[in-house]
Amino acid sequence: MLYKNEPHLYIFTGHFGSGKTEVAVNFALDLKRNKPDAKVALIDMDIINPFFRSADAREVLESHGITVETMLYANTNVDAPALTGRMASIIEDRSSYVILDIGGDDLGARACGYYAEIIKNRPHTVYFVMNPFRPFTAEPELALKVFREIENATLTGIDEILDNSNLLDYTDPKTIAYGSAKTALVANALGLPVRCHAVMKKNPSAVACAEALFPDDELLIMDEYVKLLFSRT
Secondary structure (H helix, E strand, O other), X not given: OOOOOOOOEEEEEXXXXXXXXXXXXXXXXXXXXHOOOOEEEEEEEOOOOOOOOHHHHXXXXXXXXXXXXXXXXXXXXXXXXXXXXXXXXXXXXXXXXXXXXXXXXXXXXXXXXXXHHHHHXXXXXXXXXXXXXXHHHOOHHHHHHHHHHXXXXXXXXXXXXXXXXXXXXXXXXXXXXXXXXXXXXXXXXXXXOXXXXXXXXXXXXXXXXXHHHOOHHHEEEEOOOOOOOOOOO
């Protein structure tokens, strides 16, 4: 199962464009659906990337009873996002499942490093979200370099790989099959498991392919919640 029986801390890292914020939001919502009586919180710690913010999904998260903590100035025109004092107390709360969305690249991962000692004091899992169709993780040697830079900055280590192979609206069965194979190559080189495969619900043929390839308890079927702040066209 993706979700531990006892309250747990889940941390999502990854390079720009990996889709980690969409994954973190959907992970939180799916966890709450599976454990409706559990306390669940999501913390947006993306101090680097101004284009994707889990704050975009605050309304839907809070409507499902999920606590949301975002950086100061998130979703404003003030380009100086900062961590809040409340974040540490949420991370320390052992009665709550907590999801951390960590900023892209090694600089963003330093937000995790800032709380490393607190994180190490409770059960936790750190994921590296990989999309092998993004430029900086398109080849295994590039992905390994990015992984090691991010892992060093977290000060916690990374435990598992989350495969988020997608080409946005163009995702199809070939995307899933080819992308998951490339992700597996990287995971094998690192000696880490690929714990989860994420796929967007809006790509039904890709969902069908993922369901045929992977066990149900390794799938995260996602809705689209996080807005792009620029046009795809």
